[in-house]
Amino acid sequence: MTQLLFIGDVVGQVALEYLEAELPKVITHHQPDFIIANAENLDLSGLGFGMRPPSLERLLALGVDLVTGGNHSWDGPCAEEVQLHPRVLRPLNYSPAAPGKGALVVEKNGYRLGVMNLAGKSALPWADDPVTASERQLVAWGGAVDGVLVDFHGESVFEKLGFAFLFDGRVSAVLGTHTHVPTLDARVLPGGMAYISDVGMTGPSGGMQGLEPEPLIAGMRNRLSHRAEFRLAGGGVELGAVTVELDQGKALGIKRV
Numbered sequence: 001m002t003q004l005l006f007i008g009d010v011v012g013q014v015a016l017e018y019l020e021a022e023l024p025k026v027i028t029h030h031q032p033d034f035i036i037a038n039a040e041n042l043d044l045s046g047l048g049f050g051m052r053p054p055s056l057e058r059l060l061a062l063g064v065d066l067v068t069g070g071n072h073s074w075d076g077p078c079a080e081e082v083q084l085h086p087r088v089l090r091p092l093n094y095s096p097a098a099p100g101k102g103a104l105v106v107e108k109n110g111y112r113l114g115v116m117n118l119a120g121k122s123a124l125p126w127a128d129d130p131v132t133a134s135e136r137q138l139v140a141w142g143g144a145v146d147g148v149l150v151d152f153h154g155e156s157v158f159e160k161l162g163f164a165f166l167f168d169g170r171v172s173a174v175l176g177t178h179t180h181v182p183t184l185d186a187r188v189l190p191g192g193m194a195y196i197s198d199v200g201m202t203g204p205s206g207g208m209q210g211l212e213p214e215p216l217i218a219g220m221r222n223r224l225s226h227r228a229e230f231r232l233a234g235g236g237v238e239l240g241a242v243t244v245e246l247d248q249g250k251a252l253g254i255k256r257v
């Protein structure tokens with residue numbers, strides 16, 4: 001049996017500090033073989049998010065094996081350096097000319113886990129077709145993986161569910177990210193795929209998706225939302241995470257943490 005722990009969009013330093021305090025307890029309780037975290041929102045940087053190397057290293061030091069991203073993968077002043085890090089993924093279905101990679105195999109405890117990061121067009125309009133990119137990656141891996149986890153970063157539940165049913169039986173888990181709002185639909189599909197539309201964020205609970213609402217609302221009203229400055233919300237930090245139990249390539253269960 002192989003146990004995965006997946007942590008949804010980590011938002012800001014406050015979430016990193018929360019994980020530094022709480023993740024060791026979660027690890028002791030669940031004993032995961034692999035920990036994957038989406039951290040496209042780890043560092044605020046003026047108009048964008050993204051990650052900076054010191055925060056990334058702190059996250060990896062907690063036992064996180066791989067860090068995934070999304071529409072904010074290329075935000076921030078250190079995007080290129082971060083995307084070239086051997087344990088960072090960005091959406092696979094994006095321009096090969098953009099820095100980074102979208103798929104990796106992590107091997108631990110005799111299990112080879114293939115991880116793909118995908119983005120839906122609803123979250124990243126210039127993304128390529130996620131289905132074609134995934135088909136190609138699965139062919140490229142062939143028998144070189146024991147199971148496959150997909151972080152599907154998208155706004156649309158329809159897009160995520162359609163993808164999941166299409167790949168049920170070939171992919172072990174499709175875990176949604178990006179909306180920062182956890183959904184209640186965690187289940188195992190008939191072909192043995194663990195699925196959830198959105199894992200939810202790990203970040204401050206008091207605002208809009210971890211952010212202070214006021215600048216975002218102003219951006220909605222003046223239609224200059226692309227220029228709205230992001231500020232972290234207040235409120236306690238919520239943990240968006242799931243565990244997935246795998247038997248070879250098939251999921252036996254998925255549970256919210």
Ligand SMILES: [Fe+2]
Pocket residue numbers: 009040041070178179180
């Ligand atoms: Fe996010």
Ligand SMILES: [Fe+2]
Pocket residue numbers: 040070071072123153177178179
């Ligand atoms: Fe996102």
